[in-house]
Amino acid sequence: MSEKRIIVTGASSGIGEAVARQAVARGWQVLAVARRAERLEALAAEIGCETFAADLTQEDAVAALAEAAATFRPTGLVQVAGGAKGAAPLGETTIEDWRWMFESNVIATKRVIDALLPLLRRSTAAPQQDGSASYAEIMVVTSIAATVSYQGGSGYNAAKSAEKQLIDVLRLELFGEPIRVMEVAPGMVWTEEFSLVRFGGDQAKADAVYKDVQDPLSADDVARVMTDILALPGHVSVDETIIKPVAQTHPWMVHKGPLVAKG
Template sequence: MNEKRIIVTGASSGIGEAVARHAVARGWQVLAVARRQERLDALAADIGCEVLAADLTDEGDVARLAEVAAGFRPTSLVNVAGGAKGAAEIAETTLEDWRWMFESNVIATKRVLDAILPLLRESTRPGPDGTGGYAEIMTVTSIAATVAYTGGSGYNAAKAAEKQLVDVLRLELQGEPIRVMEVAPGMVWTEEFSLVRFGGDQAKADAVYQDVQDPLTADDVAQVMTDILALPGHVSVDETIIKPVAQTHPWRVHKGPLVAKG
């Protein structure tokens, strides 16, 4: 079995950072990619991964990623970078926030795929012993990709587009030894997701998770993701939805303790 060599985007915090940590703990090689050099340097010092500071909405930075990735020789790409901005009704949202969400969640994913897919294909070629391997592309979308909710218009739209990109890619790679997988988390507490969404308003960010028993953590999601990646290469878990028990529907979240009836 080929050694796993994973590129993880959005690796300076949240789910991306947690995936990098779990992957290294499993003995895999990791190239962690994110915008903030100082966060990446701290991660590298802590876990021993390779890092690259890059803004994936910038064409020049993605070109640099392609160059670095060629030397890294990836077998796997884990797209985590993205995010939400704003939670207002459609008429009150801004085009600037919509552009940011589409650039970060959709266009950036397309740019990275353009850069990395040829390298993933190359990683599956038969070696000197005549045997080839499997490669994989895993993308984090959201349950917002399939279920609309009030105040989620721009994020719903961007994640729906990203999901369709993943679904089409899976169809178009038919016949190639590359599994294309989507992970759609529900309510996940991370230090930055809701804070970015609400423009740095800590009180609004905290209110999202207030009185919710055991919302998911980035570590929870990363464990599931790396468990899937660790499966034999011919096993494709096409779509995985992960929610805390307290969240029975994208917009139905129990507040307070979880208690058995009767």
């Protein structure tokens, strides 16, 4: 089998970091990408991945990433970078927060795919060592917010919905090519930064999201599912995967307190 070489964005924390760790543990080559160079350096020292510091909302940074990626020779892209800002009613949200969410979740995803798709296509040109066909892969993390609206989520709902549509159209447009396009849509995941960023650094508000919720998902939980999917044979495309904790039925329906069987 050919060597799996994946680029993981958003790799300085949360799901992206967890994917990078688990991918290296599986013996894959990883190019970890994020804005914060010092965090990437610490990750590389610990797990032995390659790194590239880039703000994916900046065109010149993505162009530089493409140059570095040409040397890395990727067979896959795992696009995790993104996030939410604000949880106010629509009329109280700010254009600045909406712009940040669209730049981070939609425009950045387009930029990265535009930059790396030619390299992923190139990786499929030669057959694998056993003579079987080579496949490339694009996996993008969206959210259950892409398809289920909730109060206080207008900007994030809109941005993640747009990102999902981008992925769905890409899958159609790559018809006939040996590239699987896969979406992972997590629900409630506890990470050190997601809710903290959403609430502008207010730790109390961030902590309240998960308070009394029995076993919210961890970044490792989501990364385990993602790397299990990536480990499947290249011709197996798991187009859409929704991952939620048992305590969550919808974005707005989260059980607080112990989970207890009835009857």
